[in-house]
Structure formats: C-alpha cells, structure tokens
Amino acid sequence: MILFGASGHCKSVIDIAESIGERISVVYDDNPKAAAVCHIPVKKYMDGTDGTDESWIISIGNNRIRKKVKEKLQCDFGLLKHKTATVSKWSTIGEGTVIMAQVVINSCTSIGEHCIINSAAVIEHDCQIENFVHISPNASLAGGVTVGEGTHIGIGACVLPEIKIGKWATIGAGAVIIKDVPDGAVVVGNPGRVIHDQ
Numbered sequence: 001m002i003l004f005g006a007s008g009h010c011k012s013v014i015d016i017a018e019s020i021g022e023r024i025s026v027v028y029d030d031n032p033k034a035a036a037v038c039h040i041p042v043k044k045y046m047d048g049t050d051g052t053d054e055s056w057i058i059s060i061g062n063n064r065i066r067k068k069v070k071e072k073l074q075c076d077f078g079l080l081k082h083k084t085a086t087v088s089k090w091s092t093i094g095e096g097t098v099i100m101a102q103v104v105i106n107s108c109t110s111i112g113e114h115c116i117i118n119s120a121a122v123i124e125h126d127c128q129i130e131n132f133v134h135i136s137p138n139a140s141l142a143g144g145v146t147v148g149e150g151t152h153i154g155i156g157a158c159v160l161p162e163i164k165i166g167k168w169a170t171i172g173a174g175a176v177i178i179k180d181v182p183d184g185a186v187v188v189g190n191p192g193r194v195i196h197d198q
C-alpha cells in the first residue's frame with residue numbers, strides 16, 4: 001500500500017496498517033520535509049507516480065486538501081480498519097476511508113469515501129456519512145444522523161438522534177448538537193450555537 005501525505009495524520013494511518021499487517025512501501029508528498037516518517041521512506045510526488053498496481057490512501061487530515069488530492073490522483077484506493085475497530089456487517093465503508101483504534105460503527109450505517117473515523121469515535125445505527133468527512137476522536141453520533149460531504153466533527157462532540165448536519169460544516173470540540181446544522185456552519189458549545197456561517 002502507498003500513502004499520499006506525510007503529515008501527523010499519516011503517522012496514525014501507518015499505525016492502523018501495522019495493526020493488521022499491511023505493509024506501507026512508501027509515502028509520497030508534494031513537499032517532503034523529512035526523508036522518512038515512522039521509518040517509512042518519504043518521496044516527492046511527481047505526475048505519473050501513481051501508475052502502480054498498489055492501492056493508495058490519502059493520509060492528509062484536512063478534508064478540503066484530501067478532496068483536492070483525490071481529484072488529481074489516478075490510482076486505486078484501499079481502505080484501512082484498525083484491528084480493534086468494530087464495524088457492523090450491515091454497514092458499508094467507502095474506498096479511501098480510514099477507521100482508527102477502538103471505533104464502533106453500528107448496524108446499517110453508511111460511511112462514504114476518503115473519510116477519517118478517528119480513535120474511539122462511535123457512530124450508531126442508520127447514520128449516513130458522506131465523502132471526505134472527519135469524525136474526530138471520542139465523538140459520538142446517535143442513531144439516524146446524517147453528515148454532509150467534507151464536514152469536520154470535533155473531538156468529543158455529541159450529535160443527538162436523527163440530526164442532519166450539512167456539507168463542509170465544522171462542529172467544535174465538545175459541542176452537543178441538538179438541532180440540524182446548515183451547510184458551512186461552525187457550531188460550538190452545549191447546546192450547540194452557530195458562530196460562523198457560510
């Protein structure tokens with residue numbers, strides 16, 4: 001497997017791969033700042049580097065940049081799930097998504113492509129998570145929640161049942177979301193209040 005992006009998030013992705021015995025051969029980056037990350041060699045990405053039969057993961061934490069990189073790469077994407085994550089057999093996970101340690105994804109939930117489901121996040125039954133979403137560590141989504149493309153749910157946030165969160169929104173660390181969130185809104189606090197909108 002090949003990674004794109006030698007960021008801090010990349011180190012967590014390497015950990016997930018190692019937990020299931022998946023070998024990372026190289027990390028590519030547009031601007032490599034170190035020769036290696038967690039002992040894996042880092043090389044400069046050039047157009048055409050992606051012509052390989054290995055599967056790739058974009059190991060970049062920023063949702064917008066991850067989407068931009070996805071649009072330029074011509075390759076097959078893999079999927080990584082830490083050995084301690086629990087995912088219902090009735091749920092689906094899109095390509096390019098990474099699922100970290102101690103995550104729980106319950107029944108009949110759909111996770112899109114190139115998402116990050118970070119350490120110990122809980123996503124309950126019947127949730128719909130669109131592409132390029134990041135659910136931060138210890139965040140909890142109750143049953144039937146929808147999260148639009150590119151949205152970031154902050155660390156430790158809670159979302160009540162059946163709530164709809166729009167696209168490219170940001171939910172602050174520790175927020176409690178009790179009503180629907182429009183596209184592009186930034187919401188903080190308990191109960192969650194909008195501090196910026198589109």
Ligand SMILES: CC(=O)SCCNC(=O)CCNC(=O)[C@H](O)C(C)(C)COP(=O)(O)OP(=O)(O)OC[C@H]1O[C@@H](n2cnc3c(N)ncnc32)[C@H](O)[C@@H]1OP(=O)(O)O
Pocket residue numbers: 118136137153154155170171172173174175186187188189195196
């Ligand atoms: C492995 C990993 O590291 S995963 C990464 C996890 N990262 C996160 O969870 C980060 C989530 N980000 C946040 O919580 C940020 O504070 C944001 C995005 C919600 C807000 O950031 P900004 O837009 O820069 O807002 P800013 O810092 O200017 O604060 C604006 C106001 O909101 C308040 N505020 C900001 N964040 C929060 C929060 N999480 N909870 C409550 N209030 C908050 C500030 O105190 C400030 O209030 P004031 O106007 O009364 O002084």
